[in-house]
Amino acid sequence: MQKSLHLDPNKCTGCLQCEMACAWENYRSFTVAKSRIKVFSFHREGRFVPYTCTQCDEAWCMTACPVDAIRLDPVTGAKIVLEPTCVGCKVCTIACPFGTINYVAQTGKVQKCDLCGGEPACAKACPTGAITYVDADWTGLGKMRQWAGKTDTNPATV
Structure with missing residues (x-):
């Protein structure tokens, strides 16, 4: 079963543990600027959104x-x-x-992001469960693909 990262902004507190874990995993440094995952801050809304490949x-x-x-x-x-x-x-x-x-x-x-060889450091480090590594089917990818097929406004002709 293929797995993928599931990012849930509703659970993100902006702690940056994911960024630090990623930087450490890849560079042995806690320099978050080197992280392959970023947490965007929307200060006005009081929200944080983790984002990666x-x-x-x-x-x-x-x-x-x-x-x-x-x-x-x-x-x-x-x-x-x-x-x-x-x-x-x-x-x-x-x-x-x-x-x-x-x-x-x-x-x-x-x-x-290379998914850390199948053990994403960001998901392990996330204390709130905002980043999880789950079966790809669970993320709804298949449902999104079906929906995309149904909404094709310019179908391919054979």
Whole structure:
């Protein structure tokens, strides 16, 4: 069963434990600027929203990469950046409609969530359950896909 991150902004308190866990997992540093997950603060509304790569089925980042540096992890389903292959051209950052791939100036490469090899540090660190790692079917992905098919206003012709 494929799994995915489920992000529930209603449970997020803005503690940034997820950002710190991600930065530690990937860089052995608590520098949240290096995190692959971000928590957006909406101060006026008093709300926080965790946000990271959704591991799209149709991963435009992977398709757009001219050097094939983003590959599918067959175990987790994550689209991972192969750092030795990445040339830092940033085409994937432009292709991603959600803005969840970031260029890292220090390395000259891009980074994105790789689901920590199937054990996401952000989900483990979240004290409120705002970030969980669940069966992909539970997130409603299948229902969204069915709905998208029903709302196709420009059906493909054969």
